[in-house]
Amino acid sequence: MRLSTFLRPLLASLIAVGSVFPAAAQDFPTRPVTLVIPFAPGGTAELIGRAVGKSMERHLGTTVVVDLRAGAGGNIGAAHVAQTAAADGYTILLGSASLASNASLMKLTFDPRKDLQPVAGICIVPNILLVSANSPYKTLPDLLAEARRNPDKLTFGSSGPGTSSHLAGELLKAATGTRLVHVPYKGSGLVYQDLIPQRVDMLFDLQGSALANIKGGLVRPLVTTAARRSSSLPDVPTVAESGFPGFENGSWIGFMVRTGTPPDIAAKIERATILALQDPAIRERFATIGAEPIPAPSAEFGKYVLGEMDRWEKMVKEGRLQRAQ
Template identity: 35%
Template structure:
């Protein structure tokens, strides 16, 4: 009985300490690590959310860009950081994909990190040089079936979300496309505009200015609904593949041992931010949508994406750059 009483007392002390910690948090600036260079879609989303959190939590939220090794450098820096709520990461699909791409596995996101909140999604798009003889996905499939492996598509790199998306699409369509990996979306887009590759797969934000100028034509957005920045472009479902989706998702994660009350507070603050007009408009401006929801929902997404990418990497023998 005495042992039970002591155990209960300690439990109550831990709960009270956690509540006090959460109430005092944050007392200094919060850092959000991004595994990509400044100016890209993940960076834009991180700064948008950071600005909103800074206003609501009363402390600066600073974005630190740590590109390299397919975001593994950034992920490892967060895993090794003090688990006090002051180092977070704006993660994307690479968090799930890299566990399958790199051997030995560089980290275990489900063990080493804790999901804070999903932020939103931006669809992958299939765009083409304006001079190619097809303007729809149906016409692309017909051309690809006529000459297997003759149509090249550029992507931001081996194992990137757009690369994975097109590999999944090609399998669903029963076609073979030639993949040309680049080191980032910008050079892939440049070569598509120049005609070195017929197609390019990138996120909607990156292709927008080139579609507006007529240098590229967008064949489809790989999302369930039409994109607000490409309202006249059909979805991949409308193009004959219902249920198919490939989006770049974004979410905040923290070191695994971060106190639960702090994770809960961060989650609540993010959910508030996602309801604001400013954040919704900013996400819409980059071609995406906010995705409110529980931390468990985000954890389930990471788990399911990990399983999907593991299967694809094995079947297609995809190797990292």
């Protein structure tokens, strides 16, 4: 679905009601807004969040200041917004797929279902399974054949426990019945330092973060976790095409605020986000990294997030994924 097609009817309705916001929303914001990004700089989520935040500035009429609070698979930044930030709209969280999975996989100091309020969806970005350019594995079946011959031999690096790169590896293990060894790092950039010389065998990385190393010939892409091939990497098959129908995974991102934020203020942030998503530069960036739209309006985005939380909770209950001890 094209992003412009998805958002056009919604934009018309939002613009139509823009003049009837209550006084509280008309006064908001009177000072800069802080966007908490719970990931290290340079990653896909950080770059997208920063770009959308910048585009929002002219629609909000104020500066959007980025506050990087990386660590614990995104939990540190999320906990700050859920527990410390005021529920006044001046602190926005860049929520992501790891927040939905961590609700079931990790012991959190907050409850994402109760303490955070979805405001606007942005997009979902697929992961690409990468090996070193010098790796003997040319295809996913090649890699899986080795994994079956030698269980617990092949390793996959990740950005850390609970992150999209970790969960993609765990999903591959569950879908293929193979035993792979997880090696966590503090960010995908550090994984490449060991992936390229083959000290780790593979990495699932978001397409946006992976493109430079792919184009530079340092790594070889085997498959994408998207539902269809990317126009940026048309020769890279999907996992589903490679023998595992229905396999689909990616990292969605969207904006959230602390629960209790006044509805009219949340609505103004929602509107500014949706308008920002129409920025041609944003849409071009999304196309480059293979990003697909997710429900943008707050009500629909909220249902999407709850659905994602339910999906991971079910997998834990079924024993397909293990909760961290």
